[in-house]
Amino acid sequence: MSSSDSKGKGKEPASLPPLPGPASGSANPAASLSALWAYLLPALNHIVKSPTNDSHKAPSIEMGFYAGIHTACYNYFTSQSETKSNARTAGEPASGTDLYEQLDKYYIDAARDVLLGAPQDDSTLIHYIVPCFNRFSAGAMSVNRLLNYVNRHYVRRCAVDEDKxxxxxxDVLESVAKTITADDSREKISERLKEKRTDELKKWGYRVDGSGVPLASAEACAEAASSPDRVVSVSSLAHRRFRTEVFEPLLAVPVVKGKKTKNKIPKATGAPPPLPKGRLARAVKELLESKGGDEEERSRLVRDLAAALRMVGVRPDHPLRKRLDKFMASPSRLGLHGVGD
Structure with missing residues (x-):
């Protein structure tokens, strides 16, 4: 930036320094869930909620604190495993379930804070939601790396070994069972199940020949689209809660209440009145149909919103996703950004 450009403008606030760990003491953070959560919470709040200049990059924590969290999680899971029999009784939760559920509650509260801060004016809703999601998602991805041991020890075991x-x-047994015969080997049945999984991932843009989105990206979307009882990675857990606590309320169509008149014959007056729309649909309509303004900014907002809806698991056939995709694919929009944008 030239000196003339910077005149009259204040300095941008300095980036947040890495968060140091708590002062060392005698308390063992792996002694209980409450102790571990008290140790984790400052890091989570710093990474997920602290204000930052770059909504695409989460604030960091000091390496010593980072390593301490890895060690505390490892020790906590190890101590839980040692106190439980390898052959758990039916219905007994796996070790780490309590921490995973605590993380889920944390993301519920964080997402609800975003919704509570949403402006009442539809014209500014998307300008608010897009950077909020980018910031939330950046924090979620950072926490996913920080708590990688949770993914490896708990999520992978529950998802793969325990079919959760x-x-x-x-989910796939009914459709696969129709193509299975008594003579099929276990390997053939397993192959049929893999084919069904691939078919599901194709709905999120995955292609076997590599022409679509990467496998990991498609699976992350499928995880976020799942119901809250499904065990998914820590990042998908966060994105799923942004869908259930932010996007779904904004997508909800309001219920129209009116008085019913008995024995009243409806009049044929041509086309029926337009159906009510949810807040986000109204905001998108206003953004797409507005005249003038910065076209590049509008296209960026549309692209970012479409990407956010996909990442949180809003289905590809949802009317709003289809409308955004149609807008981005229109010839008048293609010239505003490159293929790699």
Whole structure:
């Protein structure tokens, strides 16, 4: 920036320094869930909620604190595993379930804070939601790396070994069972199940020949689209809660209340009145149909919103996603950004 450009403008606030760990003491953070959560919470708040200049990059924590969290999680899971029998009784939760559920509650509260801060004016809603989601998602991805041991020890075991992931055997058994015969080997049945999983991932843009989105990206969307009872990665857990606590309320169509008149014959007056729309649909309509303004900014908002809806698991056939995709694919929009944008 030239000196003339910077005249009259205040300095941008300095980036947040890495968060140091708590003062060392005698308390063992792995002694209990409450102790571990008290140790984790300052880091989570710093990474997920602290204000930052770059909504695409989460604030960091000091390496010593980072390593301490890894160690505390490892020790906590190890101590839980040692106190439980390897062959758990039916219905007994796996070690780490309590921490995973606590994380879910944390993301519920964080997402609800975003919704509570949403402006009442539809014309500014998307300008608010897009950077909020980008900031939330950046924090979620950073926490996903920080709590990688939770993914490796708890999520992978529950999803794969215990069939509690985003796609379960019961979800595909009916469709696969129709093509299975008594002579089929276990390997052939397993192959049929893999084919069904691939078909589900194709709905999120994955292509076997590599022409679509990466496998990990498609699976993350499928995880976020799953119901809250499914065990998914820590990042997908956060994105799923942004969908249930922010986007779904904004997508909800308001219920029209009116007095019913008995024995009244409706009049044929031509086309029926337009159906009510949810807040986000109204905001998108206003953004797309507004005249003038910065076209590049509008296209950026549309692209970012479309990406956010996909990441949180809003289905590809949802009317709002289809409208955004149609807008981005229109010839008048293609010239505003490159293929790689």
């Amino acid at each position: 992931g985003w796609l379960r055997l019961n």
